[in-house]
Amino acid sequence: MPKKMLQIIESAYRATIEEQDDTVVWITHAMKGAGGELEVLLRGNAVNYAVKSQDASGLAFGAKRQTQPPRIADDIAKFADRGVTVRVVSEDVAERGLERSDLIATVKPVSRSELASLFENYDLIWHW
């Protein structure tokens, strides 16, 4: 039985343009594809990754245009298709002026007060 891992993602928009991905969201998809058992918790600024209206398109450096901007909300939404539960800390959402309707539908809110019991569901908890 593979170990069950929780990926807590806190850092947001760190090199996401150069990488055309959030590299922790990316490696979580890759590890799932390699047989890992993972779930995701978005907290801190990374709750913004669930915002539907993100748009990083249109950058150019001289004549070099970026043709594949990151589409982080899509990447978060795709976790649902792969059976990866994504939770978002509801207080962090509210503190950032976000409403539930701003977020993609598949993320599940969880309160800070529930984290201690949530953590008991995992063998490994990785805090990014």
Add this chain to the structure above:
Amino acid sequence: MSNYLLIESRDPFESNEVAYFYGLARDLVQAGHKVTLFLVQNGVLPSRPSVHAEAVASVARAGVEVLADDFALRERGIAADRLAAGVKAASLDVVVDRLAAGHKALWH
């Protein structure tokens, strides 16, 4: 009951997110788990009696074992015998030993 090792490398002078991590340590111990908060790098700065020392002391009062990397303390000229209440200097070996003992380990 589980054993948790929370490693805090950041300090509350620079980052608001440190309060979340201290709070997580408190919540875990109040949920009945054994928790060590191990301060490394600038994370040891609130170990010096200062405006943020009470935040660390309150975590210790809640029942969390609060340790500070003795090298990081010395590197910053923080006297190991004059630390904020509840904080003890410790060798970084403790982190490896707790990892080897299977404590759930989170780095912040």
Add this chain to the structure above:
Amino acid sequence: MADKKQLTFVLMDPPYENARTTTALRLIDIAVRRGHDVNVFAYEGAVNVAFAKQAPHANAVHGRDVEQEDHPNPKDWVAALFAAAAERGTTIDWVQCGLCVDERGAGECIPGLRRGSPADLVKFTETSINTLVIPTK
């Protein structure tokens, strides 16, 4: 000496940019000295920690020539960790994330490391007693 275990460390930071690289190498050093087998997954900038072309330099501000300055190159620290593990009969399995190597042009690393992928990290989680992720910020 502790019972031998297998521990995995995930590193993300490049050398010379912040304290996390030093702390990570200190932890690996301790794990080796304690007789544990160590896996390292070097992700993102950490693929440059063991870059072969790092070179020492003098320090004119302190009036030290190259030899006197004895400036650290983390690749030498990594090589020393491998040597220490070999002396103790333990192993370090250091995997460089291949795509991270490619995008950074970091293909030239010291001997002993191997190119890999997130699949290696999944395998590490299964064979190790524990894993510590040291994320960049």
